[in-house]
Amino acid sequence: MENIESDDDDDGITTSDFNFIGFTFLNNFKPFPCSVKYSHHWKKRQALIDEIIAHDVEAGDEEFDDEYSDLHSSFVTKASELRELQERCGEWKKGRWSKQEYDILKTNLKSYMKEFNITDINILLDNADKNIEFYRKIACNIKRPLFVVYRKLLRFFTEENYVGIWTREMNDRLVELHALHGNDWNTIGQIMGIGWATCYDHFRTVNINKKYTEGPWSSEEVDKLCQVMVREHGIEDCQLPSNVTWEMISRAVVTRSAMQCRFKWVMLLSWKLKGGEEKWTTSDDLRLIECLNEDEELEDEEDIDWERLAAAWPSARSKYFLRQKWASLKRTVPFSSSKIFRECVLYLVRHRAPALRRQLDSMAD
Template identity: 25%
Template sequence: DLYTVRQELEEFIPHVKNISDSSVRKMAGRDLTRFREFKKQGIAVKFGRFTQKENKQIHKNVEEFLSLTGIDSAEKLLFTSRYPEDRDTIQRLKTEYHFCEKISEGIPRPWRLIYYRARKMFDPNNYKGRYTMEEKEKLKKYQALHGNDWKKISELMSRSNLSVAMKYSEIKSAINYGPWTKEETQKLLDAVKVVLRRKLEAENPSSPVSVEQSNTDLWIDREKLNQPLPWTEIETKVGSRYWRQCRQKWNSILTSRLTRGHLLHKGINRLQTKINLIKRLYETKAEDASEVNWDELSNAIGDFPRAYVQTKFYKLKVSCVPLWKRKTFSEIIDYLYEKTLPEFEEKL
């Protein structure tokens, strides 16, 4: 029964209690058997960013399914609605050859996430480069006609849903690119408070968060401060900045608050942070960035925000690792540990 299924799924997906009954039924059919098999093999169900290995497996699964069924492109397989004349045939082949099982083979993640990842990987509309001025004008016109129906707009522009939504966020109004004013910063803080308060109330509906509490506890609960935030909503509340600027400013504020103003970027402190970061990354033995627990790593090297640590790592690889774009994550870490670390320690 549904209650039993939900209980079993909770072992693999802790937040399953917040998932609708219809979605749980689908997961029971698509995921539960796979999850049991992965458990027998000692493999945990994963979330978050996909690894290179998983991306390759998805690519392999899609190619094998195309070969098996004779469907002539991944776009037809994953975006069947774009080919109405072939839709019935493709749907029949998907059912006949067990599309759900095949596409998720060898990947310990919920089927839905694997499917979305495959769509992102194989959507030709995701890789169209920069928007031209003509495209930007079209985007404004289509948004005026269709509102925030990004699926409709993406079809009209041959761009992905996410691409058109994010681009419109950037161009919809005059954006300030100068230094943040006190008023803008306060709007950002107020917007983040509203979001965090709502999150707390959703988690504890029986204990509403008071205004006084929201002005104190929210700013000292590190776990809450590091949660992903709805930046497009925050952008709307700030008004004069687009979402990426809001996120960058918030990360800057967060770093300052959580480190209580310590000098992180100068002299010995700066060098020691780099050394600690390289050592800790090497100790993780991670094959991919998605395998790193950035929150734990941030705590270990100095209780920094994860965004600060991720930015620090990015700057390290760009400035210290030659041809880093051609190297795997583990190769980058090995280079930093074997070549860069001794140089830093000598300077220290």
């Protein structure tokens, strides 16, 4: 299973934001029978499926205007295919989803279900391989590939993905199954009774098999990481080269995982190698709020050029560091997950910025 795009960030959106649906999303590309009881008689259900598929095939692109129809032309899953898609369609949005994107996704789902008077979304999802038009319509006007939209839905609507805190027994079982089945996450997920994406991400991001060291990095580990990064990519590109294979970097460091190496590099080492010394202060928080407020053309945080901002900011270790600081500020906004970008900025300007100025004034006295 290739890691196409990570949605590790907590978006602050929950299934309650989609409570008009009420379904369990499948945890496999190849549809298999769901455990839930369908609200339709099987024959009527199958007839409705055939009608929906026939309708979509006949309708094609004529009945909906997708701004990113080229991006949604096929269900791309492999890294090589994604590179070809990017060359053909250009860059798409990555990382954290905005509230606007969630609103579009919710509207698209509502419209499609209303069109066919569907109350059980499994009718569509159970036949996703035959009904690609469903995904194309659900992804309409969302600047992300179909597979990424699928992964987002998968995370929200697979009940098995919400497992709470992983116990030691669950961790041990996951390690045991991975040793037995390798990267066959579909099989592992079915045996665990947990969505395959959740199993994969938990195994990838959490040091459950104790293979890697935790806690502060030693000077020897830092030296190894710097040496392999400089050797493979050069200091000029040290902020974050686009072609880094972190698994390979991890093998060279030995004692740290790919995720640990990536985080250490983008959050600290690349900044130090470029001579960074200044620490992030209260005045930097205030400056960030003011910068985002002054750019009146910004309507979506995904449009922020974090790299440009970080380049002219001595205490910003990287664009990822700067974005993390914005995320910390946004968490001080009440109900930030239900607010659009501009509403969050306005709240910070009115409430957080004055408090920061008072704090700076008191420090100056």
